[in-house]
Amino acid sequence: MTDGEPRIGIVGSGIAGLRAANAILKCKVDARIVIFGDETHRTYNRPGLTKKRYPVSDALEMTIAEDLKVNGAENNALTWRLGTKIETADLRNRVLRLSTGETFEYDRLVIAAGVRPRTSAEGNRECAFHTHRTLRDLGDAQYMHNQLQTSEKVTIVGAGFVACELASLAKDYGCEVLMLEALRCGPFESVLGKRISIALGRWVVQNGVTFLTGDSARELLCDRTVVSARDVSASEASNLESPSDRSLFVEAIGSVPNVEWLRGNGLDLSDGVRVDEHMRVSQCEDVFAAGDIARYPDPWMAGNHTRMEFWKNAIDTGDLAGRSLASSLGYDAKISQIGYFPSIATEVFGLRIQVAGNPKISDSMEIICGDLDQLDHGVLVAFLREGVTVGAAYMDKGARLNSTYIALLKSLKAR
Numbered sequence: 001m002t003d004g005e006p007r008i009g010i011v012g013s014g015i016a017g018l019r020a021a022n023a024i025l026k027c028k029v030d031a032r033i034v035i036f037g038d039e040t041h042r043t044y045n046r047p048g049l050t051k052k053r054y055p056v057s058d059a060l061e062m063t064i065a066e067d068l069k070v071n072g073a074e075n076n077a078l079t080w081r082l083g084t085k086i087e088t089a090d091l092r093n094r095v096l097r098l099s100t101g102e103t104f105e106y107d108r109l110v111i112a113a114g115v116r117p118r119t120s121a122e123g124n125r126e127c128a129f130h131t132h133r134t135l136r137d138l139g140d141a142q143y144m145h146n147q148l149q150t151s152e153k154v155t156i157v158g159a160g161f162v163a164c165e166l167a168s169l170a171k172d173y174g175c176e177v178l179m180l181e182a183l184r185c186g187p188f189e190s191v192l193g194k195r196i197s198i199a200l201g202r203w204v205v206q207n208g209v210t211f212l213t214g215d216s217a218r219e220l221l222c223d224r225t226v227v228s229a230r231d232v233s234a235s236e237a238s239n240l241e242s243p244s245d246r247s248l249f250v251e252a253i254g255s256v257p258n259v260e261w262l263r264g265n266g267l268d269l270s271d272g273v274r275v276d277e278h279m280r281v282s283q284c285e286d287v288f289a290a291g292d293i294a295r296y297p298d299p300w301m302a303g304n305h306t307r308m309e310f311w312k313n314a315i316d317t318g319d320l321a322g323r324s325l326a327s328s329l330g331y332d333a334k335i336s337q338i339g340y341f342p343s344i345a346t347e348v349f350g351l352r353i354q355v356a357g358n359p360k361i362s363d364s365m366e367i368i369c370g371d372l373d374q375l376d377h378g379v380l381v382a383f384l385r386e387g388v389t390v391g392a393a394y395m396d397k398g399a400r401l402n403s404t405y406i407a408l409l410k411s412l413k414a415r
Contacts, residue, residue, distance in 0.1 A: 006031040006329060009096055009104055011086050011261075012112030013037025014046065015070065015311065016291025016318035020110045022072050023322025027333045034079040034104065036086055036096075041138055044068040047311050049141040050165035051347070053172045056149055061142040068138075086113075091265040091284055108325050111262070111273055111281065111289040112318065115255035115309060120157070120223050127224040130155070130249035135162060147248050148173040154248040155180065157221065159187040159201075159211075163252035164348045167209055171349070177209045180217035187348070192359055192393055196381065199372040200348070200395075207349035222249060255309060257293045271295055272307045277337035279321035286328065290314065290321035296338050300358040300390060310344045341413055350397055351375055354405070357391030357412045359383040368408065369401050380405055 008024065008031050010017045021033050045068040057063055085099035089109075096104040117134035135144055144166070148154065154170045156163050159181040170177045181187075185194050186201030204211050212220065257272040266283065268274040273289040274282050275296050281287040291314040298306040317338070326333040343356040359365075362383035370379030376397040383391035389412060394405040 006107040007105065008033045008108045008110070008325065009106040010035045010110040010112060011089075011096070012110075012114055012291065012293075013039060013041075013043055013080070013082060014112060014114050014291060014314065015043055016114070016294075016314035016321075017110060017112035018043040018070070018072055019315050019318030020112060020288070020290050020322035020325070021078050022075065023319045023333075024326050025075075025077060027323065027326035027331045029326050029329060029331050031107075031329070032079060033077075034081055036081045036084050036098070036104075038083070038085050039137055039139075040083045041065055042080060042082065043070050043073040044138065045070050045311075046137075049135065049138070049144075050162060050169055053169060054145050060145055061138060064141055064145070065138055086261050088261055089265065091262075091267075091287060094286065107286065108328065109287045110321055110325060111287065111293060112291045112314075112321075113258040113261070113293050115257050115292045117251065118254040118256050119251055120221070120253065125224045127222060127246070127249070129246060130222055130224075131246045132222075132224060132249050132251065134251050135166065144250070148175055151175055151248050153178070154250065155220070156250045156252060157181075158252035158254070159184065159189070159197075160252060160254070161188070161344075161346050163187075163250075164200075164204070165346060166250060166252060167204065168207075168347070168349050171208055178220070179204065179209055179211045180220055181211070181213045182215075182218040182221060185213055186211075188353075188355075190360070191355060192381075193362075193365060193383075195365070195372065196393065199375060199379075200353075202373075203349065203351060203375050255292070257307075259293065271305075274305060278324040278335055279317055279338065280324060280328075288321040288325050290317040294321075298358075299337075299339050301361050306358075308342060310342075312343060343409075352394075352396055352399075354394045355391070356393075356409055357383065357389070359391035359393065361385055362390050369404060370395075380408065382408060 013035050048068045086096050088097045094106050117136050148170050153176040155178045156167050157180045164187050167177050186197030189197035201211055259269040272293045272295040275289045275294050277297050279288045281289055292309040294317055295305045295307040298304040323333040323335045327335050345354045362385050364384050366382045368380040368382055375395045378396040378400040380401045381393045382389050392408045
């Protein structure tokens with residue numbers, strides 16, 4: 001326990017950490033709030049990294065950062081420690097050990113460290129044929145946009161939200177795009193199921209992408225072990241292609257929760273950080289978690305815990321974690337159990353895709369309106385579990401079925 005005013009540490013400068021901090025301030029908590037972030041930038045709109053084409057510029061990173069600002073990030077009532085990694089945490093003694101060699105003692109802690117991209121190859125070996133990249137932060141986005149402005153060809157591994165948005169962006173920049181999905185039949189299959197994913201795969205192909213699945217995709221995967229610049233002799237290395245000659249190879253195959261710094265504290269870190277319905281970390285009354293890293297009781301499936309990786313989830317869980325923390329310090333804060341209504345939206349080659357509820361737990365689906373062979377004309381799908389609607393998806397190039405979709409959402413929220 002520190003002396004004087006309470007010290008609150010927030011590990012993670014993303015939207016979940018910022019919303020937790022702002023929720024604490026709204027409860028008029030008299031404390032010093034310190035936000036630690038690996039990146040050198042304050043909070044920005046991370047989903048926007050793949051949603052807009054930018055003109056050629058020498059100040060591209062600054063342009064993107066300015067474009068993706070979020071409300072509250074300039075709040076100087078908060079102490080920002082950017083470019084600072086948390087190496088380890090001693091939750092029993094309430095001490096964080098920083099990458100600078102310093103320690104930070106806290107009275108309350110919010111874990112909002114998020115996730116990092118999953119990769120298929122270990123280490124940073126250099127590939128002779130491809131420039132391997134992932135996309136997560138502003139630095140990645142600056143590199144990616146620069147490359148897409150000049151590359152003739154890009155290979156994208158994966159068919160989730162980031163992969164599909166990046167493919168759409170690459171085509172907009174004029175690139176030849178190859179997408180590889182070795183594990184599933186098409187885009188968003190883990191969320192929307194096989195039938196819709198196959199239909200979305202057709203949509204991707206109709207918009208000029210070469211989209212391969214299964215063995216055809218697997219044959220073209222590259223794990224950087226075929227030829228590595230560090231594994232060849234000097235004479236051989238001189239014959240390798242320069243980075244500018246290699247095609248861009250982007251992996252968008254999921255993510256890994258950033259939990260390593262928490263090991264040794266007796267926490268359940270099997271899939272992120274397990275919390276209760278108030279976002280309090282199990283067995284730690286002074287520690288809370290929010291955002292992509294938090295695994296909380298699933299309001300859609302009793303007895304199950306869920307972890308979700310999208311913007312609205314980070315906002316809502318961040319708000320709740322902040323209010324719960326304020327309440328734990330004795331301040332008047334309106335808190336409730338997590339009663340989350342998931343919703344996410346994206347756009348792929350002009351097709352607006354909206355998903356609500358939790359289709360993953362469904363055992364059947366019903367097409368309410370439209371035809372999966374004509375996604376751009378509008379398709380509305382309900383997902384059911386034991387006859388009860390638990391999710392919905394709406395795909396359209398306009399808003400023809402919007403009122404019907406909203407009515408379906410109201411029936412979902414009434415559960």
